[in-house]
Amino acid sequence: MVVTTGNPVPDYEAMPHRFELQILAYDEAGANDLQILTIQVLDIPEPPMFLGNLKYQTVMIYQFEGSPSGNIYQISVSTPVKYSMTPASPLFSVSGTGTISSLKVFDYEKDPHSYMLNITATDHLGRNTSGTLIVTIINKNDEQPYFTMKQRAFSVLEESLPGTMVANVTAKDPDDGEGVSSLRFSINNPEGIPSFSIDAVTGVLLVARRIDRDLDPLREHPNITLIIRVDDRPSGGQYAETEIVVTIEDINDKPPECDKYNYRREIKETARPGEIILDLKDCCRDYDAELRNQLFNFTGLSGVGSSKFTQDPPGSGRIKLIGNMDLENATDGAEKEEYTLTTEVQNIAFPYYANIIYIYVKIQPVNEFKPVFSDASYAFNVSEIAAVYSRIGQVIATDKDVPPTGISYSISVGKGNPNFSEIFWIDPTGGYLTIIARLDYETWQSAILTVQASDNDGESVTVPVTVNVLEANDEPPICSPNSYLLNIPVDQTSGSVAGFHITCVDRDSSPRSFRYSFDSGNVNNHFAFSPNAGSNVSRLILASPFDFESGLDKIWNYRLKVFITDDNLLSVGDRATVRIETGTVTLTINVIPKPTTEAPTTPRVIILTSRENVYSALAWYVPFIISLGSVILLGLLAYLTFWLAKYIRAHCPPKPRAPKPRADKQPLKATGGRWVGMRQQQELTLSRRST
Structure with a gap:
């Protein structure tokens, strides 16, 4: 028996229509027989069937908006059929061959986004089959975005902190529909002032940095023009731009x-x-x-x-x-x-x-007043023996100006003697009048000076100052002759004139004020002057005779130093302060012996040397320079000695000294009846061996 396998309802169009089967029959003995069986498949009429995806499911067709009208799908069926569409649509059509076409250009923003098409296929026997197609319109980026905010002018205060909101820029894109916005914002500042930034997603305009309204160019032009751009997605698509103006408002942020x-x-x-x-x-x-x-x-x-x-x-x-x-x-x-x-x-x-x-x-201050002296005139008395640089008086002037302008004093040309300016000096700040040269009563007895007081602005006033020079005993007696050689016989009688007289003059003393005395040399008081006081002329007399025979006198040559003193007490009330001037005369007296008197055999030579050490206080620099030079010379010698010693030490090293023999610290050992050290013992042993 031959049976079929597989699909019990085979597809006639999809399978062979004729099959030839070879059937082999054989027994156990091995005999066989071969027969051919032919099977013919007959076609049985069936209702039409869709082929392809429409056979099993609803077919989804996607169409971009803006696409041109035309064929969008091809239907396939198993048998020849006629096609129909329900419900009938003016937007789509189906041809006799099963071609579905769109009849318009769809706009996603205006037309429905989806269409359902029911397609029916009917064969010649009236049998049919149905399928569904869904046509979906796909959105396409074909619309330009646009701004939705109405305000285009905004303002913000200067010195607003970065991040301060200035404006909320809004826009729409028709392509977005109800979905999430794909718009992106950006900012373009044609004036080149990067003071603002914008959030790319939200469109919030923010202050980006410090804005100073008081600086150029904002000081004169406070309006900043910004161009806001919005782009849809994907990049490189549609965009839109708008211009807004931001005004920077001034605040009082700067003090005067x-x-x-x-x-x-x-x-x-x-x-x-x-x-x-x-x-x-x-x-x-x-x-x-x-x-x-x-x-x-x-x-x-x-x-x-x-x-x-x-x-x-x-x-x-x-x-x-x-x-x-x-x-x-x-x-x-x-x-x-x-x-x-x-x-x-x-x-x-x-x-x-x-x-x-x-x-x-x-x-x-204004110099409104001249200086005024305390007295209309001044008179000062000064002794002619007053020391140089002695103050003799003070003049005082005052000034009513406040604060005091400062007064300086000076001496104008004196009356009667144009050289008074070289004799008197006045302290320019204190007004103290000082003598700067020796005074001489015998030359002039008074001086009339004109002292001027000036303030710092040149206002000045003068006052007469009279300086009276008081006479003083300042002139020593001058006698002639001032030295004399005299020979006196040894037997000259006492009280007789010795043959010498002296005449003295004194510019500031009377002839009756002289006194005569001996300072030295008048041994045994043989000599005296007559008169010894009260006259300017006096004679030398022998007051007592010589006595060489008894041996009382032994000096044959006398050197007498005579003092001539005046007794001028002018202008002195206290005798303890009397100044007495003295003149000197030197006498050399040789005693001439008698012929019967033994004269000294040895000749006497008398050498008189008169030295006067006069040192002026103005020459203080002499000992100073000598002392300074000595110190410098000693320092130089010490410096040279130091370097000489250093040179000798460096170039002449000391001779090496012989090494000091080291002490023998070995214990003593008795050898040959005596104690010797180990080293000595070794030397003895070596000497014995050599012997």
């Missing part, structure tokens, strides 16, 4: 500024009330951009001296004097030489920024 905040002014003490000393309005300004923020005024004056100054009008900054500045005629006790005023320059607009200004007003 002045050229300086410390002003110094000087006014004369003779200034009168009403004088303007300073106008601060010309020195201050405000750099805010708008006028309402530039306005400022000045607060009232305060500080020391504010009662003497005011602002006229109030708040204007025009400082005017209203008080008295006269330093000599103070109205409120004591006028000051400097006043310190303070005021504030302050904005009129909130938050009322202010800066403190200090004004220092110095009162400049």
Whole structure:
């Protein structure tokens, strides 16, 4: 029996229509027989069936919007059929061959997004089959986005912090539908001021950095034009641009500024009330951009001296004097030489920024008065023996000017002697009159000087000063002859004139004021002067005879030093302070022996040497230079000695000394009846061996 396998309802069109089967029959003995069986498959009419995907499921067809009309799908069936579409649609059609076509260009934003097509296939026997096609319209980026906000002008305050919101830019894309927006925002600043940024997703316009309205170009042009661009996705698609204007509003963020905040002014003490000393309005300004923020005024004056100054009008900054500045005629006790005023320059607009200004007003004294001497004239007495650089008196002048202008003194040309300026000197600051040269009563007895007192501004006044020179005993007696050689016989009688007389003169003493005495050499008082006082002429006499025979006298040659002293007591009330001037005369006396008297065999030679060591205090530099030179010379010698020793030590090293023999520390050992050291013992042993 032959049976079929596989699909019990075979597909006639899909399988062979004829099968030939070879059937082999054989027995156990091995005999067989072969027969051919032919099977013919007959076609039985069936209803039409869709082929392909439509046979098993609903077919999804996707169509881009804007695509041109035309064929969109081809239907396949098992048998020839006629096609129909239900419900009939003006948007789609099906041809007799099963071709489905779109009849219009679809717009995703205007047309439905999906269409369901029911297709029926009917054969010639009236049998049919149905399938469903769903046509979905795919959105395409073909629409330009557009801005939805109506406002195009915005404003923001200067100095707003970065991140401050300025505007919310909104836009739409017709292609987005109800989905998530794919728009992206960007900003273009054609003016090149990067002051703003925009959130690319949300479109929020923000302050990007500090904005100063008071600087150019915003100071004159506070409006910033921005071009906002919105792009849809994907990039490179549609975009739109719009222009917005952001106005930067000025705020009062700057205090008034002045050229300086410390002003110094000087006014004369003779200034009168009403004088303007300073106008601060010309020195201050405000750099805010708008006028309402530039306005400022000045607060009232305060500080020391504010009662003497005011602002006229109030708040204007025009400082005017209203008080008295006269330093000599103070109205409120004591006028000051400097006043310190303070005021504030302050904005009129909130938050009322202010800066403190200090004004220092110095009162400049005016030389209104000349110096005035305390006396109409001065008279000073000075002894002619007064030491050089001695003060003889003081003149005093005062000045009513406040503060004192300072007075200096000088000597004008004196009357009667043009050289008085070389004799007198006056301290220019203290007014002390000093002599700078020796005075001489015998030359002139008085001097009339003109002393001038001048202030620092050249105002001067003079006063006569009379200097009376008082006579003093300052001239020594001058006698002639001042030296004399005299021979006297040894037997000359006592009381006789020795053959010498002296004549003296003194410029400041009378002839009766002289006294004569011996300083030295008058051994045994043999000699005396007659008269010894009260005359300017005196003779030498032998007061007592010589006595060589008894041996009382032994000197045959006398050297006498005679003092001639005046007794001038002029202008002296205290005798203890009497100044006595003395002159000297040197006498050399040789005693001539008698012929019967043994004369000295040895000749005597008398050498008289008179030395006078005169040292002037003005030559102080002589011992100073000598001492300084000695110290420098000693220092140089010490320096050279040091380097010489260093050189010798470096170039002449000491000779090496012989090494000191080392002590033998080995124990002693008895050898040959004596104790010797180990080293000595070794030497003895070696010597014995060699022997």
